[in-house]
Amino acid sequence: MIEFILGGARSGKSALAERRAAESGLEVRYIATARPGDAEMARRIAHHQSRRPAHWTLVEEPLHLAAALAMQAASDRCLLVDCLTLWLTNLLYAGCAARQAEAGEAVDCPLLAFETAALLDCLPQLPGRVILVSNEVGLGIVPLGAVTRLYVDDAGRLNQAIAHIAQRVTFVAAGLPLELKHSPG
Numbered sequence: 001m002i003e004f005i006l007g008g009a010r011s012g013k014s015a016l017a018e019r020r021a022a023e024s025g026l027e028v029r030y031i032a033t034a035r036p037g038d039a040e041m042a043r044r045i046a047h048h049q050s051r052r053p054a055h056w057t058l059v060e061e062p063l064h065l066a067a068a069l070a071m072q073a074a075s076d077r078c079l080l081v082d083c084l085t086l087w088l089t090n091l092l093y094a095g096c097a098a099r100q101a102e103a104g105e106a107v108d109c110p111l112l113a114f115e116t117a118a119l120l121d122c123l124p125q126l127p128g129r130v131i132l133v134s135n136e137v138g139l140g141i142v143p144l145g146a147v148t149r150l151y152v153d154d155a156g157r158l159n160q161a162i163a164h165i166a167q168r169v170t171f172v173a174a175g176l177p178l179e180l181k182h183s184p185g
Helices: 013-023 039-051 065-072 084-094 097-102 110-125 146-165
Strands: 002-007 027-032 057-060 077-082 129-135 168-173 176-182
Touching: 002 013, 002 146, 013 027, 013 039, 013 077, 013 129, 013 168, 027 065, 065 077, 065 110, 084 097, 084 110, 084 129, 084 146, 097 146, 110 146, 129 146
Parallel strands: 002 129, 002 168, 027 057, 027 077, 077 129
Antiparallel strands: 168 176
16 A cells, blocks of 8 residues: 655654554554755754654665665565655755756756656555655745756656555645545555
């Protein structure tokens, strides 16, 4: 089963994902996509780590998410990915997309295209349970900068594609979950 949980910053989406993973009764593997690039991000990562049970296995994968999921998935396992938008940011800056957008060029980034396609291809094939967390970034104003517009556009497209694949989709606002989709399977 693929479950997708999205919401705004500090909406409670990660806490809900962690609760659902714990309630699954399966062995949990936490797939972290964040990179501690500065002190503030390191504090955010530490906060997330402090909430997780010590017996959960941590897998850090900032770029090659599909490969990590394929390697970690098992029928008796729950994979919790937190979060897709940090992963997308990593891809935008690891490849050429951010640089191209900043330069006003058309964005053609094979790394971004390959990794997002690989994720969308592998998800339906994975055994066990997968919970994916993502930020909903499209509810505000249109961003001024080219890189930020690219990020919002790509995050929106990724969120739509994941929601289409997922059997369960939940939007979280102010810590309250709103079920958008729940189909057996």
